[in-house]
Structures are given as structure tokens and as C-alpha cells.
Amino acid sequence: MSYRIAVVVGSLRRDSYNKRLAQALKGLAPDEFEFEMVRIDDLPLYNQDDDAHPAPQVKRLKGEIANAQGVIFVTPEYNRSIPGVLKNAIDHASRPYGQSAWAGKPAGVIGMSGGAIGTALAQQHLRNILAYLDVPTLGQPEAFVQYKEGFFNADGSVGEASRKFLQTWMDRFADFVKHHADAVATA
Template identity: 40%
Template structure:
């Protein structure tokens, strides 16, 4: 049976390149993976005062992550880091302490930018903050997609061949990573 992957999209923008990349990955994924796009609209701010009685949107986000076999972060770069909405989602998902929803989930990181550096700092930031409460992070290949601004047609389909090729290579490597760390039972 296909392993389900929660694809967490780090941008709320309607015409987000990040969302389009997530959709492209879902199409390129091999049959062993089923990618489910998770957007962060409506996820309220983490507030430790609410931990004892968490809001419904936190519970539903955590349940989505827990129900998946693996997690793939697809993110743009904001000010040489990840967008606040994504950090908030990680904070929400990582709690309660010791019960992270990301625990044991094999992780992938796909960064992008319309600029020349491909969101490398955002990816590096994720690699810095995730290890304490998630499963194994795919280290190689790394993927930093630059120049994504002209990669899609007006329907949001990925048309840039070079990008298609690296995304396919990445999602196949990620599928192997998920398989290697498949939960037993």
C-alpha cells in the first residue's frame, strides 16, 4: 500500500510557487507514495497558555500529521529563513513536549525561490530546527530550486523541464528514504 506523505506548504499566497511545486511533486511521485497537500491557512498561533485545552485547528493539524507516514516540507525563503506560518506550524506540531506529531516521520525538505539562491537558507534553517522532534531527514540529494518565477503556465502546471527533472529525481530519492524508514507494523 502507498505510504501517505503530508506535504506542508510554507506559503499562504494564492498564486504561491511553493504550492505549485507541491502540486507538481504530487504528480511526479511514484506509486509507492501518496502526497497530500497541507496548507496552513487557519492554523492559529501557538500559545503555551492554550496547551491544556488546544484549539480545534491545532488538534486537526496534529492529527493530519500523525495519520501520515512521512512529512515533506516545501518552503519559500523569507528573510533568509522560513516563513513565520511554517515555524508556527512546526511549533504547533511539535507539542505537547515529548509527543511531537513529527516524531519518527521520515522528512524531506524542498526549498525554492524565484531568486538565484533557491531558498537554501530556509532549507538550512529547517535542518537546524527539526532534528529534536522529527524522524530522519533526507540529507542527499539536497534540493534548492532557483528561478521558479517562470516555471509554470497560467494554469499552474510546471513547464520548465530542468525543474521537472530535478523534482523527479528528488521525489524518487525521497520515496526510497521513506521506504528505508517505513514504520514496522
């Protein structure tokens, strides 16, 4: 069986550490995992008045999430929380009420920043949102990744000093997704 994983990066910055981390995670995933980078930069601001007639970009987002067996959220931390662009995407794909594309999708939460606590507070806020949306979220290991020179190799892969930790995170995430997929298949 193959597993489609929607990867939602909460940063729009061209040279984002989190975009680089999301790309590097692909190289740590099992062969049966296919990563799809979900575009969120073109979404209109969420407005409940548009629920009955969502923009094409919103339909695309909801379709990509619906067709995935799991989700990885890779988020920076802005002002001790998640970026507005990420919250906007989450709101769009969760609406209208009762039609959330997120519900039941197993998720992993990870993020990178230059600060010593990584993205700990943003991840906690994101986990609170995901819990409300019925998104089962990998609890351990937590991954509050600090960017330092040499974290990424020249080819974009994870450097030796962090590879083992991130490989452990990816292995646990893969098992988590497979477990949920098996539970859905036998239900």
C-alpha cells in the same frame, strides 16, 4: 502498501511558487504515494497556555501528521529564514512536550524562490529545527530551486529543463520514506 505523505507549504500567497511546486511534485511521485496538502493558514498563534486544550485546527494538524508515513516541507525563504506561519505550525504539532506528531516522520525539505540561492538558508534553518524534533530528513540531493519563466508547464507540471533533477529528488525521497516505513514495520 500505500504511503500517505503530508505536504506542508510554508507560503500563504495565492500564487505561491512553492504551492505550485508542491502540486507539481505530486506528478513525480510513485503511484503508491498519496499526497495530502496540510492546511496551516487557520492555526492560531502558538501559546503554551493552550497545550491542554488545543484548538480544533491544531488537533486536525496533529492528526494529519500522525497519520502520515512521511512529510514534505516546501518552504519559501523570508528574511533568510522560514516563514512565521511554518514555524507556528511546527510548534503546534510538536507540543505539548513529549507529544510531538513530528517525531520519527521521515521528511524531505525543498523550496523555490526567484533568487539564485533558492531557499538554501531557510532550508538550513528548517533542518536545524527538524533535527531537534527527531525528524529524519533526506540529506541528498538538496533542492534549492530557482523559479524562472518556463519552470512550470501550462498544466502545472515541471518543465523539461528541471524535470530530471526533481524526479531524482522525488525518487530519493520515496526510497527514504519506504526505508523508514520498513524499519518501523520490522521493529
